[in-house]
Amino acid sequence: xxxxxxxxNKFEWETIIGLEIHAQVKSKSKLxxxxxxxxxxxxxxxxxxxxxxxxxxxPVINQYCIEQAxxxxxxxxxxxxxxxxxxxxNYFYADLPQGYQISQYKYxxxxxxxxxxxxxxxxSKDIRIVRLHLEQDAGKSLHDQNPTKTYVDLNRSGVALxxxxxxxxxxSAEEAGLYINKIRSIxxxxxxxxxxxxxxxxxxxxxxxxxxxxDEYGTRCEIKNLNSIKFIKQAIHYEAKRQIEILEEGGxxxxxxxxxxxxxxxxxxxxxxxxxxxxxxFPDPDLLPLExxxxxxxxxxxxxxxxxxxxxxxxxDDYNLSNYDASVLTSDKxxxxxxxxxxxxxxxxxxxxxxxxxxxxxxxFSILNxxxxxxxxxxITPKYLGKLVKLILENVISGKIAKDVLIDMYNTKKDxxxxxxxxxxxxxxxxxxxxxxxxxxxxxxxKMVEQYLSGKDKLLxxxxxxxxxxxxxxxxxxxxxxxLKNKLSKKN
Amino acid sequence: MKxxxxxxxxxxxxxxxxxxxxxxxxxxxxxxxxxxxxxxxxEVDTDKIEPLANIxxxxxxxxxxxxxxxxxxxxxxxxSPDKLEGYFAVPKVVE
Numbered sequence: 001x002x003x004x005x006x007x008x009n010k011f012e013w014e015t016i017i018g019l020e021i022h023a024q025v026k027s028k029s030k031l032x033x034x035x036x037x038x039x040x041x042x043x044x045x046x047x048x049x050x051x052x053x054x055x056x057x058x059p060v061i062n063q064y065c066i067e068q069a070x071x072x073x074x075x076x077x078x079x080x081x082x083x084x085x086x087x088x089x090n091y092f093y094a095d096l097p098q099g100y101q102i103s104q105y106k107y108x109x110x111x112x113x114x115x116x117x118x119x120x121x122x123x124s125k126d127i128r129i130v131r132l133h134l135e136q137d138a139g140k141s142l143h144d145q146n147p148t149k150t151y152v153d154l155n156r157s158g159v160a161l162x163x164x165x166x167x168x169x170x171x172s173a174e175e176a177g178l179y180i181n182k183i184r185s186i187x188x189x190x191x192x193x194x195x196x197x198x199x200x201x202x203x204x205x206x207x208x209x210x211x212x213x214x215d216e217y218g219t220r221c222e223i224k225n226l227n228s229i230k231f232i233k234q235a236i237h238y239e240a241k242r243q244i245e246i247l248e249e250g251g252x253x254x255x256x257x258x259x260x261x262x263x264x265x266x267x268x269x270x271x272x273x274x275x276x277x278x279x280x281x282f283p284d285p286d287l288l289p290l291e292x293x294x295x296x297x298x299x300x301x302x303x304x305x306x307x308x309x310x311x312x313x314x315x316x317d318d319y320n321l322s323n324y325d326a327s328v329l330t331s332d333k334x335x336x337x338x339x340x341x342x343x344x345x346x347x348x349x350x351x352x353x354x355x356x357x358x359x360x361x362x363x364x365f366s367i368l369n370x371x372x373x374x375x376x377x378x379x380i381t382p383k384y385l386g387k388l389v390k391l392i393l394e395n396v397i398s399g400k401i402a403k404d405v406l407i408d409m410y411n412t413k414k415d416x417x418x419x420x421x422x423x424x425x426x427x428x429x430x431x432x433x434x435x436x437x438x439x440x441x442x443x444x445x446x447k448m449v450e451q452y453l454s455g456k457d458k459l460l461x462x463x464x465x466x467x468x469x470x471x472x473x474x475x476x477x478x479x480x481x482x483x484l485k486n487k488l489s490k491k492n
Numbered sequence: 493m494k495x496x497x498x499x500x501x502x503x504x505x506x507x508x509x510x511x512x513x514x515x516x517x518x519x520x521x522x523x524x525x526x527x528x529x530x531x532x533x534x535e536v537d538t539d540k541i542e543p544l545a546n547i548x549x550x551x552x553x554x555x556x557x558x559x560x561x562x563x564x565x566x567x568x569x570x571x572s573p574d575k576l577e578g579y580f581a582v583p584k585v586v587e
Contacts, residue, residue, distance in 0.1 A: 029559040036559035043578040047568045048560075064557030085545040092508055094582045107545075141585060151579035154568070278506055283545040288552040 004172040005213065008244040013210045015240045016217055017176055018168035021183055022161045023072075023193040024137065024201040025065045031136055031160035032059030032102065039199050043153040051158040053097035058286050065160040068192040069109050069134050070292065070300050072162055075186045075307055076129050078113025080297050084133075086287040089279045095139030095152050103163075105281040108133035109290065115186065116309060117178040118327035127179050128167040137161050162193070168207065168217070173233040180204060180229055185308045185331045203227045208236060209253070210243045218243070219253040223260050223267055235260040239267050311336060319343070319353035329357060334376045341382030346390055356389055363403060367410050380409045388416040396420070397427050401473055428474045431483070434467075437475065438483050441466045442491075453491060460484065495523055 005012040030037060033050035050057040073080050085107040088100040110132035118124050139154040164183060170176050184202060187193040194201050204227075209220035223239060226232045238260075243253050258267040306314075308330045315326035330336045342356050343349050349356055364385065368378060388409070392402050397420060408419045420426055428434055441463055442449055452459040463484050468475055500520050504511045511519065565578050574581040 027557050029557050034555065034558055034560045035562055035564070038559075042563075042565060044568050044580070045563050045565045045578075047564045048562060052564075052568050060553055060555045062557050063554040066554070090506070094580075094585050106543075142579070143585065146576075146581075146584075148584050149574070149576075149581045150583070150585045151576060151581055153579055278502075280506065285546070287546075288548055288550065289545045290552050 004175075006210075006240055006244060008248050010248050011212055013240070013244050013247075014213050015171060015173075015236065016168045016209045016211060016220070017170035017172075017236060018207040018220075019164075019166045019170065019176060019179060020205040020207070021164040021166075021180065022137075022203050022205075023164060023183075023187055023195075025068045025134075025160035025162060026192060026194050026201075027062060027064050027068065027160055029062060030158040031062055031065050031134065033158055035158070037159050039201075041155055044155060047154040047157065051097070051154060053099070059102065059284075061287065061290070062160065065134060066109070066290065066292070067300055068160075068190075069132060069162050070297060071190050071304060072164075072187065072192045073110030073113065073132050074297075074301055074304060075190050075192075076110070076113035076115060076132065076164070076183075078129055078132065079111035080292065081107065081109055081111055082292055082294065082297075083107060084109040084290045084292075086134075086284045086290070087281045088284045089135075089281055091277065091279060093138065094150055095141045095154065095157065097139070097154065097157060101136050101138065102284055102287070103135035103281075104133035107289075109292075115179070115182050117175060117182050118312075118324055119178070120324050122323055124323070125169075125175070127169045127175075127182075130165040130167055132162050132164045135161050135163055168209075168220075173236040176206065176236055177229045177233055180232060181331055182308070185333065188333045189307055189311075190304065197227050197229070200227055204232060206232060206235060206239075208239050208243075210240055210247065218247075219255050221253065221256045221258050221267075223258045224270065226260060231260060231262055234265050235267060238265055242267065308333075308336075315353075319350065321353060321357065325354075325357060328361070332375075334374065335360065338375050338378070338382050342386040342389070345383045345386035348393065349386055349389060352389065352393055355393070356386070359385060359389055359406075363406055367407065371410075379413050380406065384409055384416055391416060391420065395427055395429060395476055397425055398473065398477060401425050401427070425474065427476050428471050429476045429479060431479060434471070434475050434480055434483055435487075437467050437470045438463075438480070438487055441470060442487060449488070449491065452488060460488070463488075495520060495527065 005014055025031070027037060029035060030051065033048040035046045035048040035051055038046065050059060070080055084104055086102050087105040089103045089105070090100040092099055108131040112131070113129035114126045115129065116124050116126050137156050137159040139152055139157040142151040142153070145151055166179065170179055184195045187202070188195045196202065203225055206223045206226060207220050208223065209218040211218045221239060221243070223235050226235055239258070246253060257270045259270050260267050311330045312323070312326040315321045315329060316323055321329070329339055339356065339360055342360070343353060364375075364378070364380060367380075368375060373379070388402055388405060391397050392399055397405065405416050405419050405425065408414065409416055412419070445463070445466065448459050448462060452463075464477075464480060467480055467484065468477070471480075497516055497520055500516050500523065501511070504516070569575045569578070569580065572580050
């Protein structure tokens with residue numbers, strides 16, 4: 001059952017992983033100041049006196065950020081705490097003007113929760129959430145521009161983050177990928193974080209240790225600040241292997257904070273953390289405890305429409321999709337919105353949802369990927385894709401021709417019916433026309449016909465191909481096959 | 493509870509404060525007497541009492557999510573000893 005074990009040279013090992021995800025709240029202004037959170041602005045142009053930690057400045061909390069943390073907590077099926085406290089986490093770093101980060105330590109805004117991840121084989125697994133708390137982001141340091149200087153941009157300083165901490169319930173790189181994807185999709189459905197990993201709106205610290213199955217947890221290392229699912233998986237693979245090698249050679253794992261080098265795929269200890277951190281948390285005297293009433297929580301609960309798991313269930317129940325297909329489809333809200341629009345564009349499509357899924361995930365995706373276009377701005381509208389699928393279902397065109405039509409639809413933004421009319425692509429369903437074509441093909445290939453009749457059954461495919469070619473791909477394959485078989489059997 | 497010089501030096505290091513040996517000795521004495529004084533609070537039974545984060549009875553003031561366009565670069569960099577193209581330039585932090 002446990003296929004997550006890693007084979008070392010001597011033993012089999014289990015990887016134990018917990019994730020701390022930092023998700024930037026999608027707010028206009030920062031957590032404790034009204035400077036803008038816009039990404040990519042001129043360096044240090046969005047730094048208020050509060051963000052720069054000028055003496056005497058006082059933080060005032062952003063109501064919207066509190067609400068988004070609560071909504072996210074609800075999306076994580078978590079306990080929302082009516083009482084939480086902001087603490088100071090003290091450390092010195094060039095991109096942290098205050099000398100401390102305002103965070104939540106003992107009393108976070110959100111407590112225990114859980115999310116479900118779905119595997120290809122149809123199985124599911126719950127990953128428990130320890131907590132979610134609100135905290136300030138730090139500024140950004142550029143280390144590689146100058147040999148003796150570090151450049152600091154404080155625009156990000158003070159932006160609201162939600163730190164989502166999981167229990168060490170994750171057992172493989174694959175599970176870690178599914179988990180972070182699930183969190184990302186929940187955040188995007190709730191619209192509490194834009195989920196943009198490239199811009200750093202979503203990043204993760206990975207805690208990882210290994211043990212022989214059944215043993216106690218081993219010593220863990222923490223890999224900091226990974227900003228893509230690919231890197232998270234690579235880092236886990238590398239780090240698990242590294243720890244196993246040390247242990248099998250009789251060594252011990254030192255608890256360490258690591259950085260992952262994306263260019264060589266290796267982890268290494270962070271030098272600046274040589275001295276074990278002692279953050280000396282204490283309640284921030286500038287901020288009163290945060291109290292949220294049950295009425296406020298209930299109101300926020302009612303603002304949540306459909307979460308990925310609800311939608312997944314709807315797809316399984318209403319459209320007969322498999323659990324895995326439904327989870328893949330719902331993991332990206334934009335894809336899932338597109339699917340909903342296609343299905344809703346015509347009643348008859350509900351019966352053929354699986355075909356719609358295939359047209360979206362294989363044909364549409366391949367065109368969009370080729371042009372690097374996101375589905376939410378797809379030139380092929382859901383309504384037109386729905387029309388195209390309907391034309392296939394009604395045998396007006398074959399699936400093969402539909403693929404060409406789809407490319408035309410992308411390029412011209414035209415209605416599929418218009419394209420089919422203009423190019424004369426309608427499928428040939430007229431029996432006598434197809435019969436004529438088949439007759440011709442058989443006449444032109446008499447030798448093959450003899451071979452077929454003497455037992456080379458495989459030649460049927462050849463006749464189908466030739467006839468199809470002659471019809472310019474328009475012959476209805478089912479009718480064509482029937483006529484061919486019929487004619488050949490009569491020759492026997 | 494008694495502090496020793498090592499603890500004093502560690503606290504100083506965490507606070508990025510440089511202490512001479514004499515200062516360290518003086519502070520050890522001061523801090524120990526402060527701790528002794530605070531120690532008296534241990535006589536109060538607090539077993540069933542939740543820690544208090546703040547003594548004020550008012551509630552946390554909140555603001556609306558409105559962003560102000562402040563274009564702070566020039567002003568914010570004014571006090572910086574070294575800068576380049578809108579960035580603070582600080583001694584290299586090695587990672």
